[in-house]
Amino acid sequence: MYRILIVDDEKDERNVIRFLLNKYQFPFDIMEADNGKSALELLEGESIDVLITDVKMPFVDGMELAARVRALSSHVEIVFFSGHDDFTYVKKALTLRADNYILKPVKPGEFKETIEKVLEHIKVYEQELEEKEANKDFMKKHILYQVLNQTPIEVLEKDYAYVDFSFLDDYNRMILIHSDQSFWDTLSEEENIRLDEKISKVISNSRYDLINLNPSQVILLFKDDCNRLIAYRQLASDIWQQLHQVYRIGCFFSVSEEIKTGEDILSIYNKLDRYLDDRFFHPHTYIYPVDSPTVASHELGAEDEQLIQDIEQSIQQMEEDKLTEAVQRLIQKYEQQGSTSHIYLRFLFSRVLQLLSKIVPEYSDGKINKEIEKVYTLPHFEDVQQLIWQVHHKAAQKIKEEKNSSKDNIRVVQQYIADHISEDLSLDILAEKAFLSPGYLSDKFRQETGYGINKYIKNVRMTKTKELLRDTNRKVNDISKAVGYNSVSYFIKNFREHYGMSPKKYREMNQDKG
Template sequence: MYRILIADDEKDERNVIRFLLNKYRFQLDIIEASNGKEALAQLEKQPVNILFTDVKMPFIDGIELATKARELYPNIQTIFFSGHNDFDYIKKALSLRAIDYILKPIKPNEFQQTVSSVLQNIKTQEKELAQIEANTELIKTHILNRLINKTPLEKLKNEYPSIDFDFLSDYSHMILMQFAEPFFDRLPQEKDTLFFYQQIEKAITNFSCDFIDLNPFQILLLVKINGESSMHTEQIATRIQKQIHKEYGINCFTSTSKKFSSPSEMPSFYEELEKDIEDRFFYSDTYVYPKEEAAPIEDKGYPEADDDLLHDIKNAVIFGDIVSFKQNMNLLFEKYRLNLEISHIYVRFLFSKLLQMLVYDLPLYDKRTINKKLEAIYSCPHFSDIEKILTSVQNEIIKKLEDERKSPKHVIQIVKKYIHKHYQEDLSLNLLSEQVYLSPGYLSEIFIQETGCGINKYIKNLRMEIAKDLLHSTNMKVNDICKNVGYQNLSYFVRSFREHFGASPEKYRQMDRKKKENS
């Protein structure tokens, strides 16, 4: 409800105005003041939308009151009324952007028309301000996208001189969320991005954050500075993961950044987040990264868990995934390196089984050499000696895998070709890795090494460029372009396009046509 302040030193006049406001059923919160000084005190105490003031009053006249009111509230709507038909007063009123100047006695029809006009002005102004704010927020999101993708901060400031870049200093941490399937693009219509943000707010009480969806599989949360809470970012990430699983029934993986002291650190911190979250391919039950160092294991042997680990090592060798191979070998070493409560007989049996499995899949040794190493495992006085034997075998296997595995550049070309041919379809890391017979983790790693960006980002960039070309060269509807480039959710496609190019598809098409006309 809007608030109106009636300032007049004559009570009867104030009563007339109140009567007319009620008669014409204007929904307004009405407050009164009997002089300019009292009116100014009311303005300082609470915001006012409309000032209805007499020109001549004790202490502070209406002209001075209106001046001070505009200093407090630049968008306040002012209506002067007076019994003095004086042109000088009218000129001053108009210089203060008064809506109208009403002479006493007030004519009811004139009064009704003036107040209606004022209310319409307020509503129009609110819409304009909301549009400006929405455009500003869109530009800020676009700036964040480019900043984390290593566009220099100074360059961004030069490109957007009207934007106050102090908003970047509000953020203290980043949390990267990764989904196995497209997230926003698959949300039911009743569960839009606003609903998602509400779920995040439930998980991080006492904190606030902004978010940008980087691509269908990734969302970046920017946590704002909060000096009152002692909760760590890892705890926030854990709560978010649990809330998302509770609400949507899906798992998301998160990686958390350290606290950054300057916006210029954000690109390097984001790069670390992407590297940290790649570990999700190696851990089936860990959702928050970077993964903490495992404490010494106190369990007295878990053969089933060990069998799973041996199975993962075997698959890593089969798929030529050196990263996963080394990772799982290290896990096995760490599990027993300080686990003094486990029977040394079981440890010797486990690592002799590992040795036989490795040399069986890649026959590096003859039978005599294998038996010699097995005897050494059973006679080693310390676990570190067993570790040295297996590390030596591991290094030989890695060398052989490096010699035999396919050229990464060739693999990337195959993947790129497949993406360009099937960009209209659902594309996932698992699907692409199947095309080249590699594990998802290894494909992701070499794709970044060879192209400088992740697969999801590459797919999004391709789809955005194709959408831009279609807007430029065809009259296709935006909804048809959305489907043509592989998106199912129109609102998500429009938002993604805005964040990528800084304008909606329709706006981009209009600007493109103007360029053609002017050229």
């Protein structure tokens, strides 16, 4: 329903207009005022879509009323009616962008035609507004997608100078949803809509945006600033139940800390991604970061946290000597201390064991879990030390073996991706081809190329897509399958997010240039 205001100092004239509006069943809530002054007072607390006003009235005439209404809202439709067939009035009405000028007495047919034209204008305006909002929403999601894929905000601000980037500050928290299967691109357009509806139903009381990062990951960005972390962890649990019940897939959720500014979005996303590395340590846990019940009240001290980071960095950089040094320093620190909580020490060295095991392929989920269980059951600290050194020896040996061949392994993976771009390229498959553990391959690939594997695969697929669009006449549906997307709608959506335009538009702009 739209709102219409009839303004005339003669009640009979207002009644005629009301009668005709009802007769032709026009979709209006009808309001009335007996002069321009009363109309302006009414509009202080009400908004309208259409103004029908007499020209000659006491206090404030129709022309002044229209001018002041136009100043309040540029999209209100204005219709004048008067008994004065005067060109001066008509000319002035046109300068106020009035939709028509009707003479009294009002002729029903003329009135009906005029109001139909007014409604048509309103619907055109609404459609333009919807398209503008849709484009605005698309552009925001495109920018978010670029930010989450490591594009610096300052670069995007130059590329999209017409966009107000303050919208990034609206977000207060994130939830990363990850599936080890290639799931999100297997859904049809209808299934995607149903899935969005299910998630939306769970998150009915929150304002959020959803970004498809890759076939394995989706990000939810929330605009609510009143909820505590525990509320979002419960939300993640509710979504997990929906996905598990309906699709029977294994999903993991990583829930962020509070986002202070838009500039923090990328760093917090990277932290969420790292939290998921712990699923190797906690295979039956689906919400991260893990709150271990045995050490809920403990956090690592600054010095211990630095040593843990040194161990992790030395593994990533394949530096055997630095790894041995960092492990040695941590063990020596607590060898002679008898006052430290044994629960804290077990937690600390289970972290070390987890890091060391990531580089050793023989440690499957089950085996490393058993080793970690030992950390919590061994009676003496020297037993824990011995276990740590055993695993350290295997990790150091692996570093020696892999140090000189890691670049070759990455090249093997890159070539396999290029040669099998139309196939499933899961991390497990690629790790098997390179004879590496999935976790180690993921870390090494990022270190060698500067990209995560999922992002690299997507870039290769998008680059191949551009080539096929530019140099061939193959259908978009065929190209989608040729570059590894089973769902055409998901493929088109990813292309639009990646390049800011549809495949069809890209082909139109670039095929002749090939």
